[in-house]
Structures are given as structure tokens and as C-alpha cells.
Amino acid sequence: MITSTLEKYFNTVDSLENLYVERLKEAVAIPSVSGDAAYRENVFKMSQWLIELFQKLGISYEVVNVGTQVLDNKTLKLPPVLLGTYGNDPNKKTILVYGHYDVQPALIEDGWNSPPFELVETDKNQLIGRGSSDDKGPIIGWLNAIEAHQKAGIEFPVNLKICFEGMEESGSEGLDEVICKEASRYFKDVDAVCISDNYWLGVKKPCLTYGLRGIAYYKVIVSGPGRDLHSGVFGGTVHEPMTDLILLLSKLVTPSGEILIPGINDDVAPLTENENKTYESIEFDLNEYHDAIESKTTIYDDKINTLQHRWRYPSLSIHGIEGAFSASGAKTVLPAKVLGKFSIRLVPDMDPERVNALVKKYLTEEFSKLKSKNSFNVECLHGAKAWVASPDHWNYIAAAKAVEMVFNVKPDYTREGGSIPVTLTFQDALNKNVLLLPMGRGDDGAHSTNEKLDRSNYISGIKLFGAYLHEIAATKI
Numbered sequence: 339m340i341t342s343t344l345e346k347y348f349n350t351v352d353s354l355e356n357l358y359v360e361r362l363k364e365a366v367a368i369p370s371v372s373g374d375a376a377y378r379e380n381v382f383k384m385s386q387w388l389i390e391l392f393q394k395l396g397i398s399y400e401v402v403n404v405g406t407q408v409l410d411n412k413t414l415k416l417p418p419v420l421l422g423t424y425g426n427d428p429n430k431k432t433i434l435v436y437g438h439y440d441v442q443p444a445l446i447e448d449g450w451n452s453p454p455f456e457l458v459e460t461d462k463n464q465l466i467g468r469g470s471s472d473d474k475g476p477i478i479g480w481l482n483a484i485e486a487h488q489k490a491g492i493e494f495p496v497n498l499k500i501c502f503e504g505m506e507e508s509g510s511e512g513l514d515e516v517i518c519k520e521a522s523r524y525f526k527d528v529d530a531v532c533i534s535d536n537y538w539l540g541v542k543k544p545c546l547t548y549g550l551r552g553i554a555y556y557k558v559i560v561s562g563p564g565r566d567l568h569s570g571v572f573g574g575t576v577h578e579p580m581t582d583l584i585l586l587l588s589k590l591v592t593p594s595g596e597i598l599i600p601g602i603n604d605d606v607a608p609l610t611e612n613e614n615k616t617y618e619s620i621e622f623d624l625n626e627y628h629d630a631i632e633s634k635t636t637i638y639d640d641k642i643n644t645l646q647h648r649w650r651y652p653s654l655s656i657h658g659i660e661g662a663f664s665a666s667g668a669k670t671v672l673p674a675k676v677l678g679k680f681s682i683r684l685v686p687d688m689d690p691e692r693v694n695a696l697v698k699k700y701l702t703e704e705f706s707k708l709k710s711k712n713s714f715n716v717e718c719l720h721g722a723k724a725w726v727a728s729p730d731h732w733n734y735i736a737a738a739k740a741v742e743m744v745f746n747v748k749p750d751y752t753r754e755g756g757s758i759p760v761t762l763t764f765q766d767a768l769n770k771n772v773l774l775l776p777m778g779r780g781d782d783g784a785h786s787t788n789e790k791l792d793r794s795n796y797i798s799g800i801k802l803f804g805a806y807l808h809e810i811a812a813t814k815i
């Protein structure tokens with residue numbers, strides 16, 4: 339039942355809608371790309387933008403410096419982890435919310451219909467811009483929920499702890515150490531954790547998510563000549579790094595998704611009959627899925643295989659090649675050094691260390707079969723295990739009630755193919771339940787071109803966050 343307090347909160351959120359969209363627009367305009375050294379100052383600018391909002395809303399905070407990293411041969415300062423506290427009432431529960439203020443790279447020439455760092459609204463009320471859904475809309479959503487309580491004159495129902503990082507899209511460097519160090523101090527009173535950094539399964543029905551795949555991300559370098567060469571003058575006489583690399587990459591996975599690294603599936607948790615049954619009741623429309631990928635190029639033509647290969651089996655994706663000629667035109671260069679990137683999504687019970695050993699052994703053997711005089715190296719850039727939580731916990735029950743209040747429907751319970759490495763760290767280091775409460779839809783195009791967040795999801799999401807916190811407060815534990 340919606341209480342008069344919540345009704346007042348919902349009405350206030352509605353009245354502030356345009357302010358919230360303007361706020362998201364400001365945030366999207368800061369290109370806080372963590373994976374590119376040239377953008378690093380913008381990631382810091384984004385942290386400053388959030389700090390100013392913390393100050394405006396009366397959130398007390400600590401800015402945690404997490405050291406440096408080497409990226410593109412430059413030593414760079416890592417963006418800070420922002421820890422915030424709103425409320426400190428011993429009679430209230432304490433909920434920790436996590437999100438990230440960095441984004442994936444985006445260039446208009448990738449195929450965007452509008453400049454990626456300008457939030458534009460379409461005639462279908464979709465807010466298009468990099469980070470709108472992943473993850474600026476959701477993190478600003480939590481702050482908007484605080485503001486709506488203040489403007490409505492409603493007491494905030496819980497103590498809120500905030501943890502926002504600026505390196506999630508690049509392996510969350512430095513974050514695990516902060517969490518482990520702060521587990522008995524900053525996070526001491528946390529009762530449960532809530533993360534909004536994923537998406538509904540489809541486009542109509544909200545969901546609660548209790549599992550994520552992990553990741554192991556690799557770079558493979560092949561180098562030979564001391565500099566790029568003329569392929570007419572030298573082609574046919576030298577071992578070409580690009581030829582070696584393409585052959586190596588082609589040995590990783592088949593076009594139908596089978597990973598070719600021996601032993602890789604050995605630790606995958608077997609599918610039980612009970613688990614298999616859980617997929618039957620999930621609402622999932624393959625046509626909607628085709629709409630989201632803007633093609634019908636799915637490997638499987640049925641719901642169960644598609645969901646299982648997204649959630650509970652590993653996958654290997656090849657992402658790109660640095661150093662390869664990629665511009666238009668017919669340049670006849672022979673690149674001297676190329677760097678291939680691929681990642682493996684990990685599932686229970688795969689271990690990133692064991693996966694690393696298998697990948698390195700296999701690629702080293704495959705490279706030696708090439709009989710090339712080039713040099714070869716493979717390195718894991720970051721790794722994280724898969725995460726699965728208990729959806730029977732009161733944290734999920736409160737969220738399910740909140741979903742019903744805002745959307746008039748019971749949520750689906752889903753797992754997700756993407757990775758949020760910190761989820762497992764929170765679960766293990768704080769020993770608390772972790773819930774994923776998505777704001778955006780399955781067709782938002784996170785990491786892709788024309789990433790969007792529907793205006794209605796943004797505003798309903800802010801309502802959902804507030805309703806969830808009120809339900810948490812009403813829960814007897």
C-alpha cells in the first residue's frame with residue numbers, strides 16, 4: 339500500500355522532473371572516460387561535480403585517494419573513491435549504495451546520432467548520451483531521492499552510506515583495498531547493500547538481479563620489426579605481427595561461441611534440474627532481444643539457451659586491436675606492433691587465477707606452432723569472480739514491495755551477463771546481502787552507440803529508490 343508519505347514523495351519527484359533531467363545533462367557533459375589517459379582529468383572533474391552536489395544536499399563525505407596506475411605508458415593518478423554519509427540515527431537501518439561515475443569511451447564516428455556527451459531527448463522521451471544509463475542516471479538518482487525528501491519535508495527513512503568510484507569500467511583499480519580497509523570503520527554499521535548498475539531484462543518489466551558474471555580481461559602483444567614497414571617493399575620477407583595476432587585470436591572462440599581454450603569449462607558449476615526450471619517462468623521475449631541488438635543474429639533461437647549463455651555459462655569476446663590500421667583509405671602499411679584485446683566472462687565456480695594459467699599456456703603453445711620470429715606476450719589486465727546472492731533476503735523482499743508500489747507489477751528475478759567486480763567484495767568483506775536494483779531497460783545500449791535512459795525509467799527509478807528505502811525502514815529484522 340502506498341502511504342501518504344510516499345505519495346507526497348512521488349509527487350515531489352514528479353514536480354522536480356525537469357531539474358533532474360537538467361542535472362543528468364550536466365553530468366553527461368563531463369566525458370569521464372576512465373580507460374583513456376587523455377580523459378583522466380574529466381574523471382576528476384566528475385568527482386568534483388559530485389562533491390559539490392554532496393555539499394548542496396548536506397551529505398558528509400570523505401575523498402579517498404587510491405594512488406596511481408600506468409596507462410598508455412603514463413603514470414596517472416587514479417580517480418578518488420567518494421564515501422558519503424547521510425544520516426546517523428542509531429534507530430534506523432543503514433543502507434550502502436554503490437555506483438560509478440566513470441563511463442565507457444564514445445566517439446561520434448562510432449555511429450552515434452548525436453554528440454555522445456550532449457544529453458539529447460528524442461520524441462520518444464529517451465535521454466541519449468554516454469553514461470545516461472551506465473551509471474550516471476542511477477547514481478544521480480540516489481542523490482535526487484535525498485533531495486526530494488528534503489523538498490517534500492519528509493524524514494529520510496534510513497541512514498545512507500554512499501560509495502561512488504571512478505574506475506569501474508577499467509577494473510575498479512584501488513577499490514577493493516578501500517572496502518577491506520573501511521569494512522570495520524566507514525562501513526561498520528551497514529545492514530545491506532544496494533547497487534543500481536544494470537538493466538531490466540527486457541523493456542517492460544522491472545527486475546531484481548541476484549547474480550553477475552565475473553571477468554578476466556586480456557591483452558596479447560605481438561611485435562616484430564622496429565617500425566611500421568611498407569608492405570610492398572618488405573611484405574613476404576618478414577614475419578608480420580598482424581598475421582600472427584589474427585591467427586592467435588582466431589584460435590580462441592568459434593563463431594557459435596564455443597571457447598576453444600582446453601580446460602576452460604572444467605570448473606563451470608553443473609546445471610541442476612532445479613536451476614534449469616527457474617528459467618521457464620522468466621518473462622523474456624526474443625523479439626525484444628532482437629530489437630535491442632538491432633538484428634536477428636542471436637546464436638540461439640530459444641529463451642532458455644539464450645538466458646543460460648548470458649548468465650551461467652562463460653563467453654569469450656574479442657574487443658579490438660591497437661596498432662592496426664583502421665582509418666578509411668587503402669594504406670599499405672605493415673604494422674610493427676599490434677595489441678589484441680579480449681575478455682572472458684566468468685561464471686560460478688570459475689577462478690580467474692586458474693583461467694589465467696589456462697589462457698597463457700594455450701596461447702603460448704599456439705604461438706609456438708606459428709614458428710614466427712616475432713615476440714609474443716599475453717597479460718591479464720583485471721580479473722573478478724562471478725557473484726550470486728540470496729534473493730530470499732529481506733533486502734530483496736523490501737525491493738520487491740517497492741517495485742510493486744511504483745510499477746504495479748511483481749519483479750522478475752534475474753541474473754546478468756555483465757560484471758561489477760565490487761559486488762562480491764562487498765558481500766565477502768562486509769558479510770552483508772547485496773541487491774542489484776536496476777533503473778534502465780534492457781535496450782539502453784550501455785557501452786554501445788546511442789546509449790539512452792528513458793525519461794520514465796529515470797523518474798520511476800528515483801521513486802523506486804525512495805520506496806525501497808521506506809520499505810527497508812518498515813522491515814523488521
Ligand SMILES: C[C@H](N)C(=O)N[C@@H](Cc1c[nH]cn1)C(=O)O
Binds near residue numbers: 507
Ligand atoms: C554491468 C556494469 N554496468 C558494467 O558495465 N560493467 C562492466 C565492467 C567492466 C569490467 N571490465 C571492464 N568493464 C562490464 O561488465 O563490462
Ligand SMILES: [Zn+2]
Binds near residue numbers: 442472507784785
Ligand atoms: Zn559499464
Ligand SMILES: [Zn+2]
Binds near residue numbers: 472473506535
Ligand atoms: Zn556500470
